[in-house]
Every structure is written in C-alpha cells, then in structure tokens.
Amino acid sequence: MQSQNISALHHLGTIREKIGGDRLSMALENFNEVLELDKTYAPSYNGRGLVWDRFFNFKEAINDFTKAIELD
Secondary structure, X not given: OHHHHHHHHHHHHHHHHHHOOOHHHHHHHHHHHHHHHOOXXXXXXXXXXXXXXXXXXXXXXXXXXXXXXXXX
C-alpha cells in the first residue's frame, strides 16, 4: 500500500509542477512527502529538481538532479 501512496504523491507533484504558478509550492510539498517516506525514490528527486529550477534555485536543483542520477 505504501508504494501506491508514494506513486500517487509523486504523480500529484508532477502534475502540479507542470501546471506551475501557485501550484509549484504544493508540488514541492508532494515531492518532500515522498522523500520522507522513501529517500531512495529517484523520480521525486528529479521532480523536486524541476521545481527548484522553476524557483531559480539552481544549487538545490543540481543537488536533486545529481541525487536522482546516483539512485537511478
């Protein structure tokens, strides 16, 4: 059941990241929730990196993209 929750939270974050605008903060929360449940879930590091990029926080984006690559 937990893997379904992780997947659902990740996909919700992805949708919110794609919508953008005020949904970006919500996407960040979704990806953070996933990573609290499973610190090895590479897709959420990638998704969170995309959000950081859209917030122009490039250092955090690079850190998350690097972690996603290491785990994948």
